Amino acid sequence: MAILEVKNLKAYYDEVQILWGVNFKVEKGSLTTILGPNGAGKTTTLKAIMGLLDKVEGEIIFEGENIKNLPPYKRVERGLVLVPEGRMIFPELTVLENLEIGAYTSKARKFAKKNLEHVFELFPRLKERIHQKAGTLSGGEQQMLAIGRGIMACPKLLILDEPSLGLAPKLVLSIFEIIKKLKEEGITLLLVEQNVHLALNIADYGYILENGKIVDEGDAKKLENDPKVLEAYLGI
Amino acid sequence: MSIYIDTLINGILIGLIYSLAAMGLALIWGVLKVINLSHGAFITLGMFFAYLVFKYFHIPPYISVFLALIVGFILGFISYFIALHRIVSKAKSFKEYELSSLLSTFSLSLIITGILLFIFATTPMAINLPLSLFQTKLLASIFSIIFTVALGLFLYKTYLGKAIRAVSQNIDAAKLMGINTTLVLAISFALGIALAMGAGNLIAMVFPFSSLSGASYELKSFIICVIGGLGNPIGTIIGGILLGLLENFFGLFFNQGFVPFIEFTILILLLLFKPKGLFGGSK
Ligand SMILES: Nc1ncnc2c1ncn2[C@@H]1O[C@H](COP(=O)(O)OP(=O)(O)O)[C@@H](O)[C@H]1O
Numbered sequence: 453m454a455i456l457e458v459k460n461l462k463a464y465y466d467e468v469q470i471l472w473g474v475n476f477k478v479e480k481g482s483l484t485t486i487l488g489p490n491g492a493g494k495t496t497t498l499k500a501i502m503g504l505l506d507k508v509e510g511e512i513i514f515e516g517e518n519i520k521n522l523p524p525y526k527r528v529e530r531g532l533v534l535v536p537e538g539r540m541i542f543p544e545l546t547v548l549e550n551l552e553i554g555a556y557t558s559k560a561r562k563f564a565k566k567n568l569e570h571v572f573e574l575f576p577r578l579k580e581r582i583h584q585k586a587g588t589l590s591g592g593e594q595q596m597l598a599i600g601r602g603i604m605a606c607p608k609l610l611i612l613d614e615p616s617l618g619l620a621p622k623l624v625l626s627i628f629e630i631i632k633k634l635k636e637e638g639i640t641l642l643l644v645e646q647n648v649h650l651a652l653n654i655a656d657y658g659y660i661l662e663n664g665k666i667v668d669e670g671d672a673k674k675l676e677n678d679p680k681v682l683e684a685y686l687g688i
Numbered sequence: 689m690s691i692y693i694d695t696l697i698n699g700i701l702i703g704l705i706y707s708l709a710a711m712g713l714a715l716i717w718g719v720l721k722v723i724n725l726s727h728g729a730f731i732t733l734g735m736f737f738a739y740l741v742f743k744y745f746h747i748p749p750y751i752s753v754f755l756a757l758i759v760g761f762i763l764g765f766i767s768y769f770i771a772l773h774r775i776v777s778k779a780k781s782f783k784e785y786e787l788s789s790l791l792s793t794f795s796l797s798l799i800i801t802g803i804l805l806f807i808f809a810t811t812p813m814a815i816n817l818p819l820s821l822f823q824t825k826l827l828a829s830i831f832s833i834i835f836t837v838a839l840g841l842f843l844y845k846t847y848l849g850k851a852i853r854a855v856s857q858n859i860d861a862a863k864l865m866g867i868n869t870t871l872v873l874a875i876s877f878a879l880g881i882a883l884a885m886g887a888g889n890l891i892a893m894v895f896p897f898s899s900l901s902g903a904s905y906e907l908k909s910f911i912i913c914v915i916g917g918l919g920n921p922i923g924t925i926i927g928g929i930l931l932g933l934l935e936n937f938f939g940l941f942f943n944q945g946f947v948p949f950i951e952f953t954i955l956i957l958l959l960l961f962k963p964k965g966l967f968g969g970s971k
């Protein structure tokens with residue numbers, strides 16, 4: 453069953469149309485990935501799903517209900533959680549405060565203690581820096597914090613927007629290890645990535661977004677060998 | 689020698705009272721990125737609130753201050769939705785409402801001051817308590833400390849307080865945490881107004897006032913925010929004490945009438961050379 457289904461999604465910045473009828477689904481328990489070149493509209497799609505944009509058309513069905521007209525905080529309360537591009541941590545709050553704020557919804561607060569332990573298990577580095585201001589963390593640590601904050605929210609669907617962006621290769625691999633682990637724990641994931649090869653490697657299903665439209669989709673294994681994908685993104 | 693000690697103590701006490709007034713301005717400035725030009729008008733409203741409650745119900749200011757906080761919170765909450773919500777919530781960044789928020793809070797100030805002028809003209813008012821001037825200052829400054837500590841605890845120890853700080857740092861990220869940011873903005877504005885009215889209430893216990901008194905306290909609040917930055921209540925307290933000391937020591941040597949001139953000069957110099965506050969506040 454699809455936990456999220458996006459139908460004919462159109463989005464605009466002021467009068468400029470960016471998305472031209474995007475359709476995709478995320479099956480419960482799966483790891484779905486959306487790939488595409490810079491500027492294709494991936495982040496815009498995710499912002500529209502979270503309710504951060506002013507002008508959006510189409511349907512956003514989450515757990516069988518159209519949530520298109522709900523304010524962002526109500527979407528989060530339902531378990532739709534985004535780890536945004538660029539991390540967007542709160543620089544003047546401590547690491548611990550960032551994680552606490554991640555568990556702001558009433559449901560997440562109940563599980564805050566358990567989830568905090570889980571986050572520290574996944575990212576022992578964060579535990580060492582618990583009382584440090586988040587703004588003083590390195591880029592990799594900030595990404596860990598952003599993902600940790602997402603886990604604190606008790607997500608039914610955890611959406612990650614380019615979690616490996618700007619990280620050193622070694623860190624990229626460890627972030628992908630964590631995503632794999634989250635998948636094995638049964639969390640439903642939607643992953644937007646530039647690292648096409650790594651993303652398809654851990655994903656179940658993938659979509660290719662170009663110029664605000666889905667141009668290709670399929671099982672991750674199939675896409676990995678798709679000559680079109682190979683040519684466009686892997687430079688083969 | 690004792691005159692210097694006197695001046696020192698007076699300066700600190702007055703400074704603490706100023707800092708409470710400034711706290712309201714700093715909170716609204718820091719969270720909503722709105723320079724609240726109705727701040728002084730709400731301080732004046734707090735003064736008249738203290739006066740009327742004392743006159744008609746015989747409740748002294750050190751008790752009515754709690755009522756002033758509640759009334760201020762309610763008025764602030766309503767004012768947010770009347771004067772600010774539409775311009776703040778539509779904007780993609782606070783740069784877009786820098787000007788319009790000045791206009792709308794200035795309008796609020798005109799309305800409040802206009803009503804006060806209509807009823808009370810500019811007649812000087814004072815509340816006569818069976819306390820010495822020093823005692824009222826001491827009492828008012830103790831309240832200032834209590835409210836400041838309470839605000840600090842609220843901002844740093846509660847979920848809602850942390851949400852307010854999160855909103856002040858990145859409102860989109862705050863939305864993604866499941867925070868109802870509209871409510872948080874309204875509450876922050878309401879708290880800022882509550883502090884302004886509370887401060888006005890306490891000041892009325894110490895000094896005489898009129899319908900136009902708020903303006904000078906608004907100016908002092910600005911200076912304190914610029915000295916202390918908007919980052920946290922501690923900076924505001926230090927800023928308040930510095931200003932209180934400066935005014936009092938200055939008053940030893942010069943005519944008090946020069947004080948606003950000196951204050952403006954400090955404000956301009958600070959804005960020119962230390963726009964982030966003497967202590968490099970976070971915003
Ligand atoms: N805030 C914005 N205002 C106007 N245009 C934007 C804004 N953000 C992104 N765009 C434009 O929308 C298009 C899609 O951007 P985005 O969704 O960020 O792409 P991606 O995440 O796939 O790299 C780009 O052409 C970009 O220039």
Ligand SMILES: [Mg+2]
Nearest residue numbers: 494495537614
């Ligand atoms: Mg993007």
